[in-house]
Amino acid sequence: xxxxxxxxxxxxxxxxxxxxxxxxxxxxxxxxxxxxxxxxxxxxxxxxxxxxxxxxxxxxxxxxxxxxxxxxxxxxxxxxxxxxxxxxxxxxxxxxxxxxxxxxxxxxxxxxxxxxxxxxxxxxxxxxxxxxxxxxxxxxxxxxxxxxxxxxxxxxxxxxxxxxxxxxxxxxxxxxxxxxxxxxxxxxxxxxxxxxxxxxxxxxxxxxxxxxxxxxxxxxxxxxxxxxxxxxxxxxxxxxxxxxxxxxxxxxxxxxxxxxxxxxxxxxxxxxxxxxxxxxxxxxxxxxxxxxxxxxxxxxxxxxxxxxxxxxxx
Amino acid sequence: xxxxxxxxxxxxxxxxxxxxxxxxxxxxxxxxxxxxxxxxxxxxxxxxxxxxxxxxxxxxxxxxxxxxxxxxxxxxxxxxxxxxxxxxxxxxxxxxxxxxxxxxxxxxxxxxxxxxxxxxxxxxxxxxxxxxxxxxxxxxxxxxxxxxxxxxxxxxxxxxxxxxxxxxxxxxxxxxxxxxxxxxxxxxxxxxxxxxxxxxxxxxxxxxxxxxxxxxxxxxxxxxxxxxxxxxxxxxxxxxxxxxxxxxxxxxxxxxxxxxxxxxxxxxxxxxxxxxxxxxxxxxxxxxxxxxxxxxxxxxxxxxxxxxxxxxxxxxxxxxxxxxxxxxxxxxxxxxxxxxxxxxxxxxxxxxxxxxxxxxxxxxxxxxxxxxxxxxxxxxxxxxxxxxxxxxxxxxxxxxxxxxxxxxxxxxxxxxxxxxxxxxxxxxxxxxxxxxxxxxxxxxxxxxxxxxxxxxxxxxxxxxxxxxxxxxxxxxxxxxxxxxxxxxxxxxxxxxxxxxxxxxxxxxxxxxxxxxxxxxxxxxx
Numbered sequence: 001x002x003x004x005x006x007x008x009x010x011x012x013x014x015x016x017x018x019x020x021x022x023x024x025x026x027x028x029x030x031x032x033x034x035x036x037x038x039x040x041x042x043x044x045x046x047x048x049x050x051x052x053x054x055x056x057x058x059x060x061x062x063x064x065x066x067x068x069x070x071x072x073x074x075x076x077x078x079x080x081x082x083x084x085x086x087x088x089x090x091x092x093x094x095x096x097x098x099x100x101x102x103x104x105x106x107x108x109x110x111x112x113x114x115x116x117x118x119x120x121x122x123x124x125x126x127x128x129x130x131x132x133x134x135x136x137x138x139x140x141x142x143x144x145x146x147x148x149x150x151x152x153x154x155x156x157x158x159x160x161x162x163x164x165x166x167x168x169x170x171x172x173x174x175x176x177x178x179x180x181x182x183x184x185x186x187x188x189x190x191x192x193x194x195x196x197x198x199x200x201x202x203x204x205x206x207x208x209x210x211x212x213x214x215x216x217x218x219x220x221x222x223x224x225x226x227x228x229x230x231x232x233x234x235x236x237x238x239x240x241x242x243x244x245x246x247x248x249x250x251x252x253x254x255x256x257x258x259x260x261x262x263x264x265x266x267x268x269x270x271x272x273x274x275x276x277x278x279x280x281x282x283x284x285x286x287x288x289x290x291x292x293x294x295x296x297x298x299x300x301x302x303x304x305x306x307x308x309x310x311x312x313x314x
Numbered sequence: 315x316x317x318x319x320x321x322x323x324x325x326x327x328x329x330x331x332x333x334x335x336x337x338x339x340x341x342x343x344x345x346x347x348x349x350x351x352x353x354x355x356x357x358x359x360x361x362x363x364x365x366x367x368x369x370x371x372x373x374x375x376x377x378x379x380x381x382x383x384x385x386x387x388x389x390x391x392x393x394x395x396x397x398x399x400x401x402x403x404x405x406x407x408x409x410x411x412x413x414x415x416x417x418x419x420x421x422x423x424x425x426x427x428x429x430x431x432x433x434x435x436x437x438x439x440x441x442x443x444x445x446x447x448x449x450x451x452x453x454x455x456x457x458x459x460x461x462x463x464x465x466x467x468x469x470x471x472x473x474x475x476x477x478x479x480x481x482x483x484x485x486x487x488x489x490x491x492x493x494x495x496x497x498x499x500x501x502x503x504x505x506x507x508x509x510x511x512x513x514x515x516x517x518x519x520x521x522x523x524x525x526x527x528x529x530x531x532x533x534x535x536x537x538x539x540x541x542x543x544x545x546x547x548x549x550x551x552x553x554x555x556x557x558x559x560x561x562x563x564x565x566x567x568x569x570x571x572x573x574x575x576x577x578x579x580x581x582x583x584x585x586x587x588x589x590x591x592x593x594x595x596x597x598x599x600x601x602x603x604x605x606x607x608x609x610x611x612x613x614x615x616x617x618x619x620x621x622x623x624x625x626x627x628x629x630x631x632x633x634x635x636x637x638x639x640x641x642x643x644x645x646x647x648x649x650x651x652x653x654x655x656x657x658x659x660x661x662x663x664x665x666x667x668x669x670x671x672x673x674x675x676x677x678x679x680x681x682x683x684x685x686x687x688x689x690x691x692x693x694x695x696x697x698x699x700x701x702x703x704x705x706x707x708x709x710x711x712x713x714x715x716x717x718x719x720x721x722x723x724x725x726x727x728x729x730x731x732x733x734x735x736x737x738x739x740x741x742x743x744x745x746x747x748x749x750x751x752x753x754x755x756x757x758x759x760x761x762x763x764x765x766x767x768x769x770x771x772x773x774x775x776x777x778x779x780x781x782x783x784x785x786x787x788x789x790x791x792x793x794x795x796x797x798x799x800x801x802x803x804x805x806x807x808x809x810x811x812x813x814x815x816x817x818x819x820x821x822x823x824x825x826x827x828x829x830x831x832x833x834x835x836x837x838x839x
Contacts, residue, residue: 027723027724027727028721028723028724028726028727029723030723032722032723032724032726032727033721033722033723033726034353035436035439035726036691036721036722036723036724036725036726037353037361037362037693037722038361038362038439038440044436044439044442044443045436046730048435048436048442049436049730051435051436052435052436052437080492083353084353084354084495084496084513085353085354085490085491085492085493085495085496086492086495086496086513091513094513095513095514150550150552150553153553153556154556157556157557157560157562158556158557158559158560159560161560164562165553165556165557165560165562166347166546166548166553166557166562167515167516167546168515251514252549252550253550253553254553255514255515255546255547255548255549255550255553256514256515257512257513257514257515258514261351261514262513262514265351265514268721270723
């Protein structure tokens with residue numbers, strides 16, 4: 001357990017450092033971006049630019065900047081956003097709930113529909129139904145999220161007027177973005193689950209179960225699905241990352257606030273404090289999520305234990 | 315499926331046409347879709363379009379500017395006097411105006427506000443450029459304030475009408491610049507007060523009750539009509555226009571050229587106003603490569619087909635440039651003859667100058683290719699398409715224009731370093747002094763002109779007097795010199811295009827083409 005915690009700390013530190021290095025390597029800085037975003041405006045004098053740089057600590061040597069940021073970050077302080085003047089931690093934490101709401105709902109939809117398609121597609125004996133269902137996941141991964149979002153808005157908001165096209169107020173505003181976001185994720189879950197269900201169904205133990213007289217339903221849901229579900233579960237950790245990445249697009253299309261929008265804006269503005277707050281938060285989530293998955297795994301599969309690290313070649 | 319039924323039901327639920335709206339009536343909320351998240355809504359610090367449109371509603375200015383004539387008119391100041399050399403401006407404030415915290419709009423408050431803007435430095439990008447020569451303010455008496463400048467600053471009179479020099483309450487300066495950006499302590503005397511801000515979502519303003527010191531230029535006096543303005547941030551243009559047509563918004567800004575046809579002949583209106591100031595232009599660095607040759611620059615200017623740019627890449631709402639200044643700028647001079655499309659003239663000019671066509675159609679002279687690059691960023695969505703079209707047009711006269719897209723920060727850096735052939739940009743400003751900002755050897759000098767150039771004198775002259783009789787010829791001379799010497803090649807006028815639904819009325823523009831929402835009202839909601 002201690003080793004896992006240590007790993008987590010290293011991951012967080014690496015994420016922090018890498019984001020700093022990448023932002024530092026980009027030409028320009030937040031002050032130049034801020035001044036440049038003014039609509040062609042009267043450019044500031046070099047003295048004024050220098051004064052602003054000094055105020056935001058951007059004229060310090062790079063190692064000093066890094067040290068300052070790291071030290072403050074250890075206290076949960078990521079500094080002030082150069083672009084908006086808001087406290088970086090505050091900005092990221094307020095953007096978190098709307099993203100979690102959409103991603104959470106999208107994850108549920110993805111599991112229900114992606115999983116449902118995989119289970120039904122492998123269970124049905126009607127060949128064309130099976131083929132139709134199992135062709136959906138590859139289709140789902142190939143549709144651009146952006147386009148799907150606009151299509152859903154056009155139909156369900158502008159034409160049918162069932163859901164709002166913009167904003168993050170109320171449950172109704174969650175539906176369209178969550179459906180949009182769940183599509184690629186559900187497709188991945190569906191593909192992986194269908195594949196491992198087929199693999200399981202071809203395993204010798206299934207023959208044994210069948211020979212014992214279990215019904216087809218019992219074989220499929222009771223035995224094959226239980227074993228096939230494990231790889232799909234580990235996948236949830238990965239798709240959670242997909243959901244965060246996809247939120248940039250859905251939040252823009254659906255005019256929502258959230259981590260995606262904040263991150264995209266901060267990267268564009270080279271707003272180091274905000275980018276670092278986002279990245280450390282995201283890394284933190286991954287670490288926790290993977291830890292949870294690892295802890296849940298042995299509950300489902302007694303062969304796996306957390307304490308004993310099983311060497312790969314066994 | 316119930317789908318066709320529902321569609322049919324929606325089809326019949328049309329909106330009221332503007333004709334049966336009747337007289338303006340108070341109340342309601344104006345839901346206004348804007349294209350980007352305003353990073354900072356403090357009008358003194360704001361510099362992006364999205365921000366200034368919000369900030370403008372919160373503050374009053376010392377003066378106002380008539381959008382039709384460009385004349386400076388009273389607002390917080392009843393009257394004013396300007397010293398003969400335009401270094402000293404004395405404003406006599408009207409009585410009875412208060413900030414939303416109850417404190418009076420008096421000479422001391424005005425002084426605090428102007429000192430505050432000066433102290434912001436580059437954070438108040440626009441304001442600090444207007445106050446570059448600001449020496450200080452003197453409270454003559456509670457209703458009289460004098461502002462002094464270290465050098466002639468005729469532009470200041472117009473600047474005093476902008477939201478960048480809008481007056482904030484002394485209490486506002488007890489908060490940090492960053493807090494004011496987010497709305498905290500944003501206390502003005504304007505017709506609307508700040509209510510709430512959700513980043514990337516919306517900004518809510520409420521009507522200031524008891525407001526009765528509006529600009530005499532406005533259509534009505536007293537309080538604003540709408541109870542609330544809900545600025546909704548809607549980045550995706552298709553969603554913005556769809557939300558308007560489906561009634562989820564009352565009005566939107568930044569209608570994209572491709573979306574414009576949606577709003578004609580169906581109860582929607584499309585208010586349009588070209589931005590005053592420097593038009594979108596290819597600003598030449600005359601110290602670099604082929605652009606050092608005056609004849610080359612002139613040929614480029616003749617080789618740009620401006621009407622084709624506006625009619626193919628943009629829409630009828632955008633005007634081809636007819637001077638380096640936009641037609642909505644005071645003291646603008648019509649130079650459309652000088653800027654006419656003349657490819658034959660361009661070719662002849664280049665030919666006589668020794669630039670002869672090479673094997674690939676691009677001209678050369680003594681082994682040098684006739685080529686230059688233009689730096690631009692995507693601040694205006696259509697920039698890339700416009701420049702690609704200009705590139706094709708110039709190819710016809712044997713000029714190879716290379717277009718280089720950069721990030722905002724990279725453009726700023728290269729511009730500061732002087733590392734460019736052409737710069738592509740525009741600046742919004744309803745005063746001809748904006749030319750001095752970009753062309754004078756004492757300011758940005760984007761053309762990198764030498765000290766003894768013919769332009770400086772007329773630029774200085776127009777900055778030294780507010781008297782139009784003396785200022786007009788100087789401003790005209792400056793525009794003429796820039797166009798004739800082709801220090802810069804004007805192309806088209808940036809234009810604000812709004813979409814307004816059947817229930818919203820009188821959403822208008824002030825002189826700098828920012829939104830003016832005091833007279834706006836909503837019906838049928």
